[in-house]
Each structure stands twice: as structure tokens, then as C-alpha cells.
Amino acid sequence: MSSFEIVLFKYKDFWLMGLKYTMLITVLSILIGIVLGLLFAIMRIYGNKFFKAVAVSYIDLIRGTPMIVQLFILYYGLGSTGLVKFTPLQAAIIGMGLNSGAYQAEYFRTAFLAIPTGQTEAALSLGFTRTGLIFNILLPQVVRIVLPSWTNELIALTQYSSLAMVLTVMELTAVSKYVGSKTFLYIQAFSLAGIIYLFVSVVLTRLMVYFENRLSIPGVSAQKLRI
Amino acid sequence: MKEVLRVENLKKSYHKNEVLKGVSFSINEGETKVIIGPSGGGKSTLLYCINYLQKPDSGEIYLDSELITPKNIYEARKKIGFVFQYFNLFMHLTALDNVMIGLIKVKKLPKDEALKIAKESLLLVGIKEDLWNHYPAQLSGGQQQRVAIARAIAMSPRIILFDEPTSALDVELIGEVLQAMKTLAENGMTMLIVTHELEFAKSVAHEIMFLESGVIVEKGTPQEIIEHPKSERLKKFLSKIAKGEE
Numbered sequence: 487m488s489s490f491e492i493v494l495f496k497y498k499d500f501w502l503m504g505l506k507y508t509m510l511i512t513v514l515s516i517l518i519g520i521v522l523g524l525l526f527a528i529m530r531i532y533g534n535k536f537f538k539a540v541a542v543s544y545i546d547l548i549r550g551t552p553m554i555v556q557l558f559i560l561y562y563g564l565g566s567t568g569l570v571k572f573t574p575l576q577a578a579i580i581g582m583g584l585n586s587g588a589y590q591a592e593y594f595r596t597a598f599l600a601i602p603t604g605q606t607e608a609a610l611s612l613g614f615t616r617t618g619l620i621f622n623i624l625l626p627q628v629v630r631i632v633l634p635s636w637t638n639e640l641i642a643l644t645q646y647s648s649l650a651m652v653l654t655v656m657e658l659t660a661v662s663k664y665v666g667s668k669t670f671l672y673i674q675a676f677s678l679a680g681i682i683y684l685f686v687s688v689v690l691t692r693l694m695v696y697f698e699n700r701l702s703i704p705g706v707s708a709q710k711l712r713i
Numbered sequence: 714m715k716e717v718l719r720v721e722n723l724k725k726s727y728h729k730n731e732v733l734k735g736v737s738f739s740i741n742e743g744e745t746k747v748i749i750g751p752s753g754g755g756k757s758t759l760l761y762c763i764n765y766l767q768k769p770d771s772g773e774i775y776l777d778s779e780l781i782t783p784k785n786i787y788e789a790r791k792k793i794g795f796v797f798q799y800f801n802l803f804m805h806l807t808a809l810d811n812v813m814i815g816l817i818k819v820k821k822l823p824k825d826e827a828l829k830i831a832k833e834s835l836l837l838v839g840i841k842e843d844l845w846n847h848y849p850a851q852l853s854g855g856q857q858q859r860v861a862i863a864r865a866i867a868m869s870p871r872i873i874l875f876d877e878p879t880s881a882l883d884v885e886l887i888g889e890v891l892q893a894m895k896t897l898a899e900n901g902m903t904m905l906i907v908t909h910e911l912e913f914a915k916s917v918a919h920e921i922m923f924l925e926s927g928v929i930v931e932k933g934t935p936q937e938i939i940e941h942p943k944s945e946r947l948k949k950f951l952s953k954i955a956k957g958e959e
Contacts, residue, residue: 604801605801605802608795608797608801608803611766611790612790612791612814613787613788613790613791613815613820614818615787622814630805703804703850704850706850
């Protein structure tokens with residue numbers, strides 16, 4: 487057995503567990519981020535002064551502080567007050583979801599603003615309410631415009647999910663550190679983690695390009711990409 | 714004849730610039746009225762104020778004798794069609810879906826009924842079946858504008874407002890749009906049209922209004938306005954149009 491094989495096969499279950507947590511954190515946090523991002527973008531564009539201020543403050547606060555500080559506050563900070571006690575995994579998912587929401591709010595906002603105002607006027611002139619306008623006319627186009635940004639966010643979150651290890655979540659990076667310490671094959675263990683991250687990111691990117699092409703509409707989406 | 718739309722003393726300013734300085738007129742059922750006038754004279758603003766896409770500062774607008782207010786505006790808009798200078802089709806929807814979406818989402822019609830109305834509306838403006846599944850970006854300007862007209866008439870509005878419907882089109886595409894509008898006029902649709910197409914105005918308008926600097930300077934039959942203008946300002950405007958300067 488080569489040293490690489492030892493690292494891989496002897497600790498196969500650990501790697502699978504790490505991959506599972508990494509994907510779980512990534513996928514759930516981006517979903518939370520989509521919901522929050524959409525909400526804050528709509529508040530910021532269409533809301534009254536109060537909602538606008540709430541959205542802007544949230545976006546500024548999250549984007550202006552490091553994610554690791556946010557995770558510490560959520561897990562250790564809140565935990566120490568005894569008010570809410572999240573598990574490490576919960577804290578990681580919630581923290582990264584809240585974080586992603588702020589960035590996605592800005593992706594959504596620019597996508598909304600990219601749609602010519604004439605379509606808003608046309609929808610209103612047909613008798614659409616503001617809500618009807620947003621959900622029936624704007625959102626289907628916003629989703630198509632925002633897809634490339636989502637790809638970006640998805641692979642960024644895949645890498646950032648490694649921060650969950652500071653909350654003791656056994657995701658990929660934590661696993662690689664553990665395997666390294668057990669075998670003293672650190673370079674192999676960390677390289678393997680890197681390869682898995684790379685593989686996951688490339689697969690996710692291709693998957694998103696597939697969706698971009700599937701959903702592409704002349705005049706709304708960018709030109710079709712070749713995978 | 715039954716009055717469809719009445720505008721009374723409508724005023725609108727942007728910052729300190731008074732664009733509409735008290736405009737009044739009315740349109741009866743089946744009438745076509747045309748508004749002409751120089752750029753910046755308030756023509757588009759007038760149309761946008763009628764269905765509150767721009768909020769008027771003061772004045773009253775009555776649709777079928779009912780005062781339009783911010784409260785009933787969503788109901789009123791269903792009955793006021795609007796055709797825009799730049800078509801403003803929904804880019805993510807096919808020609809057919811552009812016409813159907815208002816019927817389904819706003820009027821809450823069942824899908825088969827909406828489909829039937831949409832097809833009829835598209836055929837009326839000369840958009841044949843082979844184009845129904847095209848997206849706006851795959852259509853010419855003239856085709857897009859005719860789909861936009863179909864979208865407006867499908868809602869069976871009481872009146873349709875046209876904001877320079879041909880001014881964004883290449884010369885060779887103008888005819889097909891004017892032809893579609895002529896068909897509507899012949900079918901008895903009530904229409905208020907802002908346009909520079911004087912020949913077209915002559916052939917369909919019951920009345921032409923000359924709007925300049927926010928006031929209706931002169932109004933009358935096409936004959937009176939185009940052949941025998943009274944005011945100096947209208948004469949000057951018409952000669953400019955003849956020279957192709959407006």
C-alpha cells in the first residue's frame with residue numbers, strides 16, 4: 487500500500503463523513519442564503535424607508551465582519567449566554583446561511599436592476615400588483631440572470647465550509663487534519679482534501695452551467711456556454 | 714355617445730418644470746383621438762398620468778364616469794390598455810405567453826380560455842402561428858410591437874393608449890404596425906394615440922389635439938388641424954414635421 491492509499495482507504499469512512507458534512511453545510515447554507523438574499527434584495531429595492539434601512543444594515547454588518555467572527559458569536563458567544571445552544575453543525579449552517587444571504591442580496595439586487603423598467607411599466611399597465619409583478623414577471627428573469635453568481639457563491643461556500651472545523655464539525659478539512667495526525671502523512675492527507683474540494687467544485691460548476699443552458703432564453707440569459 | 718375617458722385640468726411637474734399645465738379633454742366610445750406636438754411638450758407624460766404610471770399632481774381622470782384614484786387604480790388599469798414606444802414585452806415569455814399572462818394572472822381566466830383569446834388577438838394584429846412560440850428577442854421590432862398591441866387588446870380594455878408606437882421602428886416596419894392599429898380603429902376600439910405619423914392620423918383620427926408646452930393649443934378634425942392650422946405654433950410645428958425635423 488502506498489502512503490496515499492493508506493490515507494484514503496484506511497480512513498475511507500472518515501472521508502465520506504467529511505464530504506457529507508461539507509456538502510450538507512454548503513447546500514443548506516446556500517438555500518438559507520437564497521431565501522434571505524431574495525428577501526433583503528426585495529426589501530432594499532421595493533421596501534419603504536424602514537425596510538430599506540434594515541436590509542442595508544444587515545448587508546453592511548455581515549459583509550463588514552469576518553465569517554469566522556460571525557461563527558464564533560453564533561456558537562461560542564450565544565452558547566455562553568445560555569440563551570440558545572446550537573450544535574456545531576447547526577451553528578455552521580445557520581452562520582454561513584446568514585452570511586451568504588447578505589452577499590446574495592446584492593446578487594439579486596443587481597439582477598432585479600438589470601431588467602429594463604419598461605417591463606415593470608408594462609406589467610403595471612396590465613393591472614399587475616407589485617407582488618404579482620415581482621413573482622410573475624421579474625423573478626423568472628432574475629433567476630436566469632443570477633445563475634452565474636450562484637455558481638460563484640456555491641463554490642465559494644464549498645471552500646468556506648472548511649471554517650466549520652473551528653466549531654469542531656468533522657467536515658473535510660477537519661477530517662484531513664485528523665487523518666494527518668493519526669498517520670503523520672500530512673501532505674498526503676491535506677492534498678487529498680484539496681483534490682476532493684477541487685472535484686466537488688468542478689462538478690458543481692459544470693452542473694450549474696448545465697442549468698444555465700437549460701434555462702437560457704434569448705434576450706434574457708447570456709449566450710449558451712459549452713461545458 | 715357614451716363617454717369612456719375624461720381628463721380634467723391635469724397638472725404634472727418634475728421638480729420645478731411644469732410639464733402639464735392643466736389639460737382637459739374627453740373621448741367617447743369608438744373614437745380615435747391623436748395627440749401631436751413637439752418633443753418635451755408633455756405628450757408621453759399625459760399618457761403615463763392617465764393610468765398613474767406617473768402620479769398626476771392635480772386634476773381628475775374619469776374612466777366610464779368613475780374617478781380614478783390610487784385606491785382603484787389596479788382595477789382601472791385592467792381597462793386601460795397601454796402600448797409603449799419600446800414595446801416592453803416580457804423577455805422571458807414567448808409571444809403567445811406575453812399575451813396570455815395578463816389574462817391568467819390578472820384576470821384569472823382559465824388557461825384554455827386565455828389561450829383562445831390570445832390566439833385571436835395575435836391573429837387580429839397579423840401575428841401568425843409560426844411566430845407564437847418565438848421569444849421577443851427573436852422577433853423584429855414591428856412584430857414585437859404588434860405582439861404588444863395584442864397583449865393590450867387581449868385584456869378587452871375600454872380604451873388603449875399608444876405612446877409613439879412607431880417611433881422606435883425602422884421605416885419599413887412602421888406600416889405593419891399602423892395597419893394593425895387601423896384594424897383596431899375599424900373594429901370600434903377607443904384609442905388615444907401619440908404619434909408623429911400625420912398621414913395615419915388623417916386617416917383614422919376623429920380629432921387631433923396639438924399639445925405644446927403642457928397645454929392643448931388647438932384641437933379639431935384632421936382636416937382643420939393639418940390642412941388649416943390656426944395658431945402660429947401649430948403652423949410652425951407642421952412645417953417642421955414636413956421637413957423631417959420633428
